[in-house]
Amino acid sequence: MLLQWNKYAQRLGEKGFKIMESLLLINDPVLNGTSISIELPNEGSKLDFEKELHGLLGHLKGHLHNHDITIDIIVNEAYESKRSYNDQDRYNRLLEINPNIELLRTTFGLDLHT
Incomplete structure (x- = not known):
């Protein structure tokens, strides 16, 4: 559901x-x-x-x-709101929507913690 x-x-x-x-x-x-x-x-x-x-x-x-x-x-x-809004939670939500985000992150050496 x-x-x-x-x-x-x-x-x-x-x-x-x-x-x-x-x-x-x-x-x-x-x-x-x-x-x-x-x-x-x-x-x-x-x-x-x-x-x-x-x-x-x-x-x-x-x-x-x-x-x-x-x-x-x-x-x-x-x-x-029961949703958390830290960087890791935002990243995980985007990853659910589009798994290619991980490829983008690794290709360009992006870091979640700025």
Whole structure:
């Protein structure tokens, strides 16, 4: 489920929908049976997310072959991003997206610690 979630987010990002991509990637959704829960930091984020909800559900239902999937949006005003943002974490995230980053790093002798 998480793989298809991230693929959908990446596809939105490639189409220029960066805000929606960041909302999808703000934290990992939690799967409980056929219900997916996502925690967002405020009501504005929830409204933006709901605009793309139909497309996301269609993508997940089709690719996961499960038409019982539902998405619950939880607004947590006290939410703090669960993703770390140090250099190693950024590098690992980029490496997930494009494994050729490692080739680039070794070819040019780039160092993560500046």
